[in-house]
Amino acid sequence: MKSKYDVVVVGAGPGGSITAKTCAEAGLDVLLIEKRQEIGDPVRCAEGVAKEALISHIQPDKRWIAAEVKGSKIIAPDGTQIKMSEEDSGGKAGYTLERKVFDRALAQQAAMAGAEVMVKTRATGLLRNNGFITGINAMYMGETNEIKADIVIGADGIESKVGRWGGIDTSLKLEDIDTCAQFLVSNIEAGEYSKFFIGKKYTPGGYVWIFPKGPHTANVGLGILGSKCGNIRPITLLENFMKTYLPQGKIIEIVVGGVPVGGPIKQTVADGLILVGDAARQSDPLTGGGIINAMDAGKIAAEVCIKAKEKGDYSVRTLNEYEDRWRATIGTQLSKSLKVKNLLVKLSDEQLNQLAHSLVEIDTSKMPLPKVLPILFKKNPKLLWELRTLFI
């Protein structure tokens, strides 16, 4: 470990590792730290990802692809099924990842590109000089060291502290978080589609997912919107779901976690600081998906770091380019998804059935969700009137 780096990245998830790798490839001095002793484990993710988006970041490798899926099936409370997101060719449209292996592969790529990596190393605070963030305090094996850096990347996930230490309020309100539980279930027919069960019948303000991880195993999980959970625990609801719908299923892993679903936050950069991924609350409010957004944001953050290094300016004046670029791309999508989510959670199960029925005669199987939504709106203008600004 050196005492000074160009960039220190806190958190070796997909967002952090892509940032570290991209910076290192450009010749920057990079340190990537991970507080856990094992990168990628324990998993806190449903592991579903769209093929095309992922391929733009990394060459697929069967070591971290648990299963390929044809597309998605949305299942309404009355059982009506809507197929979506299949490939034109009939090929596989999505992957269920093995995050334990995937996250390691990404960190390894960062390492091979020249980044230093430290595991079991936890950021405990920020260093400051003249109002600028100039590094971190990091604890490794019970000892705390100062590590100086021109830019600190906070890629420290749902439990991010880096932003808060840097003066950015990233605390999530109850309506900004989905609280989730998931079982890796074996002894079932997992099928070829990622399945999404919507409606209060299954879970309040979220959905139940079944993502195949092999012919006979799947990630089966559910999320509850924090503001709707009352005294209901996701783990209890999931146990009940299993009893009713997958009684033969055998649970071989338990996963729990929170997903930011509040849409874009106001600020993600400060002098000498950039937030990336779940730490920047960049996961999608409707789907909860965050891997690709984190990787996209990590790429942008790194490109901005490289420019900042060339200029020798690490103030928000230069780092704001990150803010502008992620908001114009990821941010726009988050805002749309937030509007749709906010409406959907208000609908009754009967209304959700009505929406599903309106699509029965249309072949949506090759359409991604953003293409299906305008059709839904056209067919159900009254029910979805709140969303008119998105489609008119």
Place this chain on the structure above:
Amino acid sequence: MSVNVNRYKCGYCGACVGVCPVGALELVETWIEVDNTCTSCGVCAKICPVGALVVIK
């Protein structure tokens, strides 16, 4: 004022850390630490996926 974390239930996911309005919680590998800034507001206990947190008033 504080919260009690049942370590036999906790899945160390960090959701509670994300919602704490005062930043009183920290996830350290497999356990949650609570510092003395906790106000016993109870937001963490409400969203815990497994119900591992209990507010002490």
